[in-house]
Structures are given as C-alpha cells and as structure tokens.
Amino acid sequence: MISTQGARARFSAVKEQAGRTPRKFDPPRDESGRRLKVSEFFGMNTFDQRLMREKLPKDVFAKLLTTIETGGRLDPGIAGTVAHAFKEWAISRGVTHFTHWFQPQTGATAEKHEAFLAFDEQRSPVEKFSGQQLIQGEPDASSFPSGGMRTTFEARGYTAWDPSSPVFIMETASCKTLCIPSVFLSHHGHALDEKTGFLRSVEVLSEKLCALLELSGTRGARRVVPMLGVEQEYFLIDRAFHMLRPDLIMTGRSLLGGQPPKGQQLEDHYFGSIAARVQSFMSEMEHELFKLGVPAKARHNEVAPSQYECAPIYGEANISIDHNQVMMEVIRKTAIRHNFAALMHEKPFAGVNGSGKHCNWSLAITASGQDLDGENLLDPGTTPGENLRFLLVLAGVLKGVHKHAGLLRAGVASAGNDHRLGANEAPPAILSVFLGDMLSKILDEIEKGAASGQNPEAAVIKLGVSRLPEVMRDNTDRNRTSPFAFTGNKFEFRAVGSSASPAFPVMLLNAAVADGVEEVAALVKKHLAAGKSVPEAAIETVRAVSTGTRPVRFEGNNYSEEWVQEAGRRGLPNLRKTPEALAQMTVPSSVEMLTRLGIFSELEVHSRYHVRLERYIKNMMIEVDTMKSMLDTMVLPAACSYHATLAWGAASAKTAGMNSPAVHVADRVSALAAALQVARTKLDAAARKAEAAGDEAAKARLYSLDVATAMTEARTASDELESVVADDLWPLPKYREMLFLI
Ligand code: ADP
Ligand code: MG
Numbered sequence: 001m002i003s004t005q006g007a008r009a010r011f012s013a014v015k016e017q018a019g020r021t022p023r024k025f026d027p028p029r030d031e032s033g034r035r036l037k038v039s040e041f042f043g044m045n046t047f048d049q050r051l052m053r054e055k056l057p058k059d060v061f062a063k064l065l066t067t068i069e070t071g072g073r074l075d076p077g078i079a080g081t082v083a084h085a086f087k088e089w090a091i092s093r094g095v096t097h098f099t100h101w102f103q104p105q106t107g108a109t110a111e112k113h114e115a116f117l118a119f120d121e122q123r124s125p126v127e128k129f130s131g132q133q134l135i136q137g138e139p140d141a142s143s144f145p146s147g148g149m150r151t152t153f154e155a156r157g158y159t160a161w162d163p164s165s166p167v168f169i170m171e172t173a174s175c176k177t178l179c180i181p182s183v184f185l186s187h188h189g190h191a192l193d194e195k196t197g198f199l200r201s202v203e204v205l206s207e208k209l210c211a212l213l214e215l216s217g218t219r220g221a222r223r224v225v226p227m228l229g230v231e232q233e234y235f236l237i238d239r240a241f242h243m244l245r246p247d248l249i250m251t252g253r254s255l256l257g258g259q260p261p262k263g264q265q266l267e268d269h270y271f272g273s274i275a276a277r278v279q280s281f282m283s284e285m286e287h288e289l290f291k292l293g294v295p296a297k298a299r300h301n302e303v304a305p306s307q308y309e310c311a312p313i314y315g316e317a318n319i320s321i322d323h324n325q326v327m328m329e330v331i332r333k334t335a336i337r338h339n340f341a342a343l344m345h346e347k348p349f350a351g352v353n354g355s356g357k358h359c360n361w362s363l364a365i366t367a368s369g370q371d372l373d374g375e376n377l378l379d380p381g382t383t384p385g386e387n388l389r390f391l392l393v394l395a396g397v398l399k400g401v402h403k404h405a406g407l408l409r410a411g412v413a414s415a416g417n418d419h420r421l422g423a424n425e426a427p428p429a430i431l432s433v434f435l436g437d438m439l440s441k442i443l444d445e446i447e448k449g450a451a452s453g454q455n456p457e458a459a460v461i462k463l464g465v466s467r468l469p470e471v472m473r474d475n476t477d478r479n480r481t482s483p484f485a486f487t488g489n490k491f492e493f494r495a496v497g498s499s500a501s502p503a504f505p506v507m508l509l510n511a512a513v514a515d516g517v518e519e520v521a522a523l524v525k526k527h528l529a530a531g532k533s534v535p536e537a538a539i540e541t542v543r544a545v546s547t548g549t550r551p552v553r554f555e556g557n558n559y560s561e562e563w564v565q566e567a568g569r570r571g572l573p574n575l576r577k578t579p580e581a582l583a584q585m586t587v588p589s590s591v592e593m594l595t596r597l598g599i600f601s602e603l604e605v606h607s608r609y610h611v612r613l614e615r616y617i618k619n620m621m622i623e624v625d626t627m628k629s630m631l632d633t634m635v636l637p638a639a640c641s642y643h644a645t646l647a648w649g650a651a652s653a654k655t656a657g658m659n660s661p662a663v664h665v666a667d668r669v670s671a672l673a674a675a676l677q678v679a680r681t682k683l684d685a686a687a688r689k690a691e692a693a694g695d696e697a698a699k700a701r702l703y704s705l706d707v708a709t710a711m712t713e714a715r716t717a718s719d720e721l722e723s724v725v726a727d728d729l730w731p732l733p734k735y736r737e738m739l740f741l742i
Contacts, residue, residue: 007728010737013240017741020238022280023338027287043293045169047089055085068164069367070223079131086167087116087129090178095169098129100137100159101179103194104144105611107414107501109325110184112139113177134180135161141184141192145614147607149190156187162195165322168292172333181322190604194503195321197599197608201510202226202318204597208517209363209377209393215524216392217534223367224377226510227490229314230324231298233355233498234331235307235343236278238741241733242341246634250626251619252345252499253416255711256635258719259351260736263305270303275742278308281338285310288330294323303425304352305739314360314490317510321503324357328499346497347419349735350715354420355498359506362490363393379489388538391442392520395545397491398433400509400516401484402552404593405431406573406584408484408512409495411505413581413612415619417497418704422576425559427483427495429581430567430574432554434482440555443546446539481558504608507599515593520545577708578616579700585609613696620703624687627711631680634731635718639673642725669724676717683710 028041043050049068052061060078067074090098097113104110118128141157165181184193191197202225209224242248247255274282286296295313302309310331312323328344335342347354363377377393401408409431412421420426435443479485483495496505520541527537551570556563567574575581584590586609594600600608646666653660686709690702722730 007730009244010731010733011728013238013244013733014737014741016240017238017339020277020339022276023284024280025284025287025337028291038290042290042295045093045171045291046166046293047086047168048166048293051089052085055089057081064163074135074161074163076131076135079135081131083129083131083134086134086178086180087127090169090176091116091127093169093176095176095178097176098133098178098180100139100161100182102159102182102184103325103501103503104184104192105147105194105608105615106145107499107615109329110139110144111177111179112137137182139184141186144184144192145611146186146190146192147610147614149186149192149603149607157192158185158187159183160185162199162318164199164316165319166293168326170326170329171288171291190601190607194501194507195318197604198321198503198507198510199318200599201507201514201597204599205363205510205514205517208514208521209396212392212396212517212521212524213365213377213389215521215528215534216389216538218372218389220370221365221368221372223365224363225366226317226506227314227362227364227376228317228320228502228506229312229360229490230320230327230502231309231311231356231358231360232324232327232331232344233302233307233309233357235304235345235348235355236281236335236340236742237306237343237738239336239339239341241738241741244731244733245738246630247623247626248341248343248348251623252343253348253419254350254735254738255623255627256630256715256718256722256732257350257735257738258722260734260739262736262740264303264352267303269301269305269307272301274299274301274308277338277742281334281340282308282310284337285330285334288334289327292323292326292330294326294330296327302353302355304349304354306742307353307355314362316366317361317506321501321506324502344499346414346416346499347423349739350419351735352739353425354423356420356426356494357496357498357500357502359493359496359502359509360487360490361493361506361509376489378486378491388535391446391542392524392538393517394439395542395549396517396520397513398516398549398552399519399545400512400514401431401433402549403516404508404512404590405552406575406581406587407590407593408505408508409573409575409581410584410590410612411508412495412497412500413575413578413616414497414500415578415616415623416499417495418576418578418708420497421495427481428558428564428574429576430558430564430572431483431495431552432558432567432572433491433549433552434479434485434555435553436479436486436555439486440553443542446543447546449543479555479558482554483558511594511597511599514597577704579613579697579704582609582612582616582700583697585612610696613700617696617700617703620690620700620707621687624683624707624711627714628680628683630732631676631714631718635721636673636676636680638725638729638731639669639676639721642729643669643673645726645729665724669721672717672721672724676714676721679710679714679717683707683714686710 028036060081063075063078097115099111099113101111116127116129120126137159159182162181162183167180170177170179183196186192206224210221213221282299289296296310297313298311300309331342365372365375380390381387421429485492523541524537527540591605594605595602646662649662650660650666686706690699690707693699693702
C-alpha cells in the first residue's frame with residue numbers, strides 16, 4: 001500500500017502559510033477614534049497604586065500601602081473595603097468572574113474562575129465579592145504537585161492574596177476575568193507554590209543586607225529588594241506546521257528532523273529586520289502587555305531563525321516574576337490569533353540556538369526614611385565610602401554563589417534546559433561568576449594587600465576603587481558565555497531556561513546571597529570587635545572573601561573544553577543532567593541554609609526536589625512515547641511506502657532488462673529502515689529498564705543517560721531516512737519549512 005496522504009497535508013500547510021498576511025488588530029482608542037498613546041492606556045487593566053489612591057478611603061489606602069511597601073501583614077479589617085473597590089472597578093470594565101491566580105509547582109499558573117453572581121435576601125441576582133473572598137480561596141489542592149507533602153485525603157489547600165502584586169484583568173476574546181495574585185499553601189501551612197518561598201527569600205535577603213549596611217556605615221536602610229528584568233526568548237512557527245508535528249504539540253520540541261543546509265551560520269537573523277507578520281504579532285502582544293501594566297521595552301530577532309526576544313523594563317522582582325508569567329501567556333495566546341505557535345521550550349530545534357530567560361538582578365534600597373531610596377547596591381557608585389559598600393555587597397554575592405553553586409545549578413535544572421546548558425551557544429552546566437576586567441583587577445589588588453599599612457580610605461582611592469564609575473560607562477567586555485555575569489550595575493543570570501518560572505531560580509539566588517551576606521557581615525563584625533575601623537574591617541573582609549571565592553570566578557570562554565577541565569581542577573561542580581543537578585537541593589549545605597534562613601522547612605525542601613524529579617521523569621516518558629509513536633506511525637510507514645515504490649520500479653526495470661538506480665536507492669532505504677528498527681527496539685528496552693528502576697532517583701538517572709542516548713540514536717537514524725525518502729512521501733514538516741517560512 002502506498003500512501004502520500006501525509007505529504008499532501010504537509011504541502012497544503014506550506015500553501016496555507018504562503019497565503020498568510022499580517023493580521024491587523026484594534027489598538028485602544030478614545031471616543032473620537034484617535035489611537036491612544038501607550039502612556040494613556042498603560043496599566044488600564046490593572047488596579048495599580050494610582051487607582052488605589054483614587055478609589056480607596058485615605059486610611060485604607062495608607063494601611064494597604066504599608067503592607068505593600070514593607071511586606072507586613074494585611075489588616076483584615078480593610079479587606080472588605082478593598083474587595084468592594086476591586087469589584088466595582090472590575091464590573092465597570094465588563095468583568096464577570098474573579099480568580100485567585102497562583103503559581104503551583106508546574107512551571108505554569110493556575111486559576112479557577114468564580115462568578116461575582118450571587119443572590120440577595122429577595123432572591124434577586126446581584127454581584128458580590130467579600131473581603132474574605134479576596135483574602136483567601138480554597139481550591140482542591142489534591143491535583144497539584146506537592147512532592148509527597150499532602151496525600152489525597154488531605155485535599156484542602158488555601159490560596160492567599162499577595163497584596164504586593166497588583167490585581168489585573170485578563171482579557172480573552174470577549175471574556176474578562178479579575179486575577180488576584182496569590183500564594184498557595186497546604187492545609188498545614190506548607191508552601192505548595194513557587195511564590196511563597198520566593199517572598200520569604202526577599203524578606204530574609206532584605207534583613208541580611210540591612211544588617212550589613214548598618215555595620216558598614218550606611219545607616220537607616222529598612223528594606224532592600226531584589227530588582228529583576230526578565231528577558232524572554234521564544235520561537236514562532238506557523239500553526240499549520242505545528243499542527244502536523246506531534247512532537248511539538250506533545251513535548252514543545254522537535255524530537256525528529258534533519259538539519260537544513262542553512263541554519264544560523266550566516267548570522268543573518270540576530271537583530272535582522274523583523275518580518276511584517278511577526279511585527280504585527282509583536283505589536284498586538286505588546287499592546288496586551290501594556291494594558292496589563294507590563295512594561296515591554298525591547299523586541300528583536302534572536303540568533304536562530306524564527307527566534308525572537310521580548311524584554312521588559314526591570315522592576316521589583318516579585319512583580320517582574322508575575323509579569324513574566326503573564327508575558328508568556330500573552331505571547332502564547334496572541335501567537336494563535338496570528339496563526340503562529342509560540343514555542344517557549346529551551347531547545348525546540350536541534351542544531352540551532354536554544355532559548356533562555358536571562359534574569360537581570362540587582363538590589364535596591366526601597367525604604368530608608370532618607371535619601372537612600374532607589375539606590376542600587378550593585379552600582380559601584382562615585383565615592384570611596386559607597387565603593388566599600390558596593391565591594392562588601394559584591395563579596396556577599398561571590399560568597400553565596402561560590403558556596404551554593406550546586407544549588408543554583410539545581411534551580412535551573414529541567415528536561416528542556418538539559419538540551420541547552422552546555423550546548424555551544426548557552427552557558428555550561430558549571431556555575432561561575434564573570435566580573436569583568438575592572439572589578440577583577442580591583443579585587444586582585446585588594447587581595448595582594450596593597451591597602452595594608454596605609455590609611456584605608458586613601459588606600460581605597462589608590463587602588464583605583466574611586467574610578468569604579470568607569471565600569472558603567474566603559475565596560476563593554478560583556479561575557480555572553482558566562483552563566484552569571486556582572487553587567488555594569490547588575491548580575492545577569494543567564495542559565496535560566498526560557499520555559500521556567502523565574503521564581504524558583506531567583507529565590508535560590510536570593511537565598512544564596514542572603515547566606516553570603518550574613519557571612520560577610522559576621523567577618524566585618526569580627527574585625528570591628530578587634531578594634532579595626534569600618535574601612536579597615538571592610539577591606540579585610542573583601543580580601544578574605546575575594547581570596548576564598550577565587551575558584552568560582554572565571555573571565556574566559558565558558559564554552560571551551562579547557563574550562564571544563566579547569567573547573568574540575570578548581571573543584572566546581574559540573575552537573576550536566578537534571579537528576580544530578582536536582583540532587584544538590586537535598587545535600588546538607590542546601591537544606592541547612594534554606595531552613596536556617598526560614599525560607600523552607602526541611603519537608604518543603606524535599607518536596608520541591610521530588611516535584612522536580614517527578615516532572616523530569618514524566619517529561620522524559622512523554623518524549624519517549626511521542627517519539628515511538630512518530631517512528632511507528634509516520635517515519636517507518638513513509639520509508640516502507642518509498643521502498644515499495646522503488647521495489648516496484650526496480651522489478652519492472654529488471655523485467656525490461658534495464659539497469660535501474662531504483663535498486664541502489666531501495667537497498668539504502670532498506671538498510672536505513674532496518675537501522676531505525678534496531679534503534680527503536682533499543683529505545684524501547686532502555687525505557688522499560690528505566691520504568692522498572694527501584695526508586696525515582698535511579699529512574700531519572702536512567703532516563704538522563706541510557707534513554708537519552710537511545711533517543712539520540714533513533715533520531716539520527718530517522719533523520720538519515722528523511723534525507724533519502726522522496727519528499728512527496730514525507731509526512732512531517734521539515735526544519736527548512738518550519739524555521740524559514742514566515
Ligand atoms: P541585553 O540583551 O543586552 O542584555 P536587554 O535590553 O535585552 O539587554 O535586557 C536587559 C534587561 O535588564 C532589561 O530587562 C532591563 O530592564 C534590565 N535591567 C537593566 N538595569 C537593571 C538593574 N539595575 N536591575 C535589574 N535589571 C536591570
Ligand atoms: Mg537581550
């Protein structure tokens with residue numbers, strides 16, 4: 001039987017995509033039909049502070065603001081008033097439902113909508129929304145991952161409003177829902193989500209930094225918050241192709257597919273002119289984000305064909321994290337309207353660049369009662385005094401990252417990121433810090449002890465520390481190969497994967513740095529107690545930390561093989577695959593730190609490890625099953641069809657006494673199909689063995705090694721067949737079509 005159905009569907013997808021035109025959309029307008037400026041409608045779908053000030057009684061607003069700005073407890077007495085204001089505003093905007101919007105440990109967000117509809121005493125329909133409904137929700141928690149913290153008979157879970165992130169209206173077609181950013185806890189108060197731990201990490205980091213500032217002479221800082229700018233990379237491919245690829249639908253990445261002759265080697269995509277159809281998608285997507293108060297700032301083509309980036313203006317990390325979740329959702333939904341599928345996977349296409357989510361991170365004083373507000377502790381500053389402050393905070397970062405490099409690696413571990421980390425366009429699985437020439441030189445000088453025996457203040461100046469502002473202006477030596485790079489006045493955590501919620505990796509970064517800062521403060525205290533002046537104590541501390549954290553600092557090419565060797569000699573962990581990386585979460589140093597700082601209980605740490613390990617195993621299982629079914633129902637049938645055609649041609653040529661090339665091609669197809677069959681069997685066996693493994697850790701390990709290898713082998717065999725089988729018999733859209741037709 002010879003079937004060309006599959007290829008026909010592929011060709012009609014090509015035709016469909018060729019007929020596409022850029023979609024027009026309706027930007028917000030005023031009554032006269034004038035198109036509004038962005039500044040006129042920015043945030044119209046959020047109940048932001050401006051609106052709070054306008055709609056809430058003065059005393060209620062003041063109490064709410066205190067909670068938002070200092071992270072204190074919300075006065076339950078004001079909840080009813082706030083809920084009423086939210087409801088009136090939402091209803092006036094055509095909203096019918098509300099939902100507690102939270103981030104369970106699935107990497108995505110969760111929502112359960114409830115109508116405002118209720119009945120009053122006269123049984124007349126009314127809209128109702130109480131303070132209690134605002135503050136707390138009670139979704140059934142049993143179907144969310146808990147890592148063994150909760151059994152199904154203890155199904156109760158609570159969502160609790162997080163007032164520090166503004167409520168917003170999510171619009172889809174004609175449906176509008178009021179979303180209330182929330183945390184998610186179990187019946188016993190264990191954190192079941194990504195945000196609770198994150199918020200705790202913000203608190204403890206602030207506390208440790210304020211203590212260090214106080215010691216080192218910056219007085220009055222009451223709150224320091226991490227600031228975050230999250231760059232989001234993604235791919236867009238035409239939906240017609242997407243729908244013909246079971247692997248993209250099921251797993252988010254192509255499990256099969258031969259390399260086209262042209263990939264990204266011509267370097268013509270990065271910052272290239274943006275295709276009209278894509279621009280119109282980006283513009284609509286950004287309009288949606290603007291309405292939601294997400295300050296989308298930069299858009300550009302990324303390195304790989306069909307790869308793009310959207311970067312917002314940075315803000316308080318808690319809000320930036322919610323904004324990133326919103327951004328991913330808006331990208332996905334808007335893409336569909338433009339007949340695209342947005343792929344957020346870390347490596348949707350083998351052989352071209354993968355996608356990251358660079359987390360730009362700094363530390364800002366937000367409450368001081370003086371003019372310190374807004375100061376960035378990672379800004380090298382202009383005076384020696386401030387430079388000392390900067391150097392001490394830098395020492396805290398170095399200390400934390402060095403001590404917890406393994407844990408930070410665990411924070412970015414996922415099945416998807418395994419394909420990206422260590423590939424030659426992404427940071428390696430080894431966590432190191434890049435500081436740049438200027439800072440490295442300054443630390444070197446301090447280490448050499450140039451400051452000893454001199455007036456420390458003067459010595460600092462002599463060391464060149466007073467020239468630090470030049471770092472901002474002149475330091476263009478960006479190191480794109482580093483997983484954690486200093487970029488002028490912030491660190492760029494580049495190892496985070498594009499599909500990840502930034503909450504978990506940034507929470508671990510906050511925690512690690514809080515721990516580092518605590519140690520730095522203890523050292524300063526020791527020197528002060530020994531009678532040293534503040535500058536002396538600071539320089540001594542920076543010297544000791546700089547020397548001690550040398551192994552984690554690396555300025556060279558992180559992609560090189562020499563670095564892998566060198567890192568090994570330095571004793572830095574090189575955790576290539578997710579299971580070994582995740583294991584770092586439960587080593588004593590990680591558990592001790594996270595529990596001591598009050599970020600998680602021991603149970604919560606272990607549950608997170610289990611949730612992530614389980615997710616890894618499930619992702620791998622889904623990939624294996626998808627691959628097997630594609631090989632069995634698409635690739636092998638195409639190969640057999642082609643072989644049958646050739647066999648028929650070869651036989652008739654033989655009858656006619658002709659020497660036909662069909663004979664050679666038929667032999668080749670037959671050999672390749674046989675090789676694929678062998679690889680397919682091996683994959684099956686490897687997956688069975690993994691399934692039978694005694695415990696989850698062993699299972700995950702087998703998936704990451706034997707199963708992953710078997711998948712690569714099966715893919716190679718299939719991709720070779722793709723290069724031989726007649727194009728009009730091949731059912732799967734090819735790389736050249738998916739990546740180059742826009
Ligand atoms: P690049 O791709 O060159 O690194 P982008 O403009 O794409 O730069 O992204 C840089 C990101 O860093 C933006 O989101 C920006 O708002 C953010 N950023 C800039 N300064 C800071 C800072 N002090 N703290 C945190 N994030 C910052
Ligand atoms: Mg960028």
